[in-house]
Amino acid sequence: MLARTYDDQVCSIARALEVVGERWSLLLVRDAFLGLSRFEQFQTSLGIGRNVLTNRLGRLVEAGVFERIRYQQHPDRFDYRLTPMGRQLLVPILALMHWGDDHLAEPAGPPRLAQHAECGGELHAALICRQCQSPVPAHQVTVVPGPGQHPPT
């Protein structure tokens, strides 16, 4: 549905939202990062109907975010695992989580912390310049048309 809606937007944000912008989709990806992989686990975590969950998982498999892996025969049962493409949602998801932590968390603090496994330090999402390697603050970011822009705006 969203695909249709955003179709005339030549924009990678719109395209990303076609894939993960539907209700519950990013929370399914979150749950997969937290170790869930089975239909019933996702259902318990999100408390949503089987139909909606079937639809969302199906669309995410179709889009290449999840893969469905059979772990049992007679009857067939499946795990849903993030693909490499799905795992690359970690940065946008944690960036969104930190924004939520900063602006929407309760006074007690963040419900979850993302840490560096090697040193235990807390992580934050930042924009890094590929040329000078500096972290770049928002006021130093410029957005320009890229090679895929048509027509240029």
Next chain:
Amino acid sequence: MLARTYDDQVCSIARALEVVGERWSLLLVRDAFLGLSRFEQFQTSLGIGRNVLTNRLGRLVEAGVFERIRYQQHPDRFDYRLTPMGRQLLVPILALMHWGDDHLAEPAGPPRLAQHAECGGELHAALICRQCQSPVPAHQVTVVPGPGQHPPT
């Protein structure tokens, strides 16, 4: 609506999606980063109905993402500008854009490039450790319960 739906999720990702997860919301924030500020500009950019746009802008103002600033009287006319809270969506939005660039762009390449204004280098979103200052790859990320987790999971 989403607020109600995700209410029992003690999670900053879910809370963030309550605010910016509704259809068109993140594209409105994107358009504001690209310099749009007026109702008619957003409407032209997104091609959506006035009712939906009024609703989305109203909710984003209420949530503190946009502020409404009067620029004309008789009749009153308003600009919609990102608040500091709204501007802090730049990192999650660019992280999502880069994910879209990597996996969903046409062969010609990304429609837009985010650059470092000072040196012209391309930006990418990364997870940085606050303790050792290293960029941290996905397999070195651990998520643990934070102080706002109740009950701990």
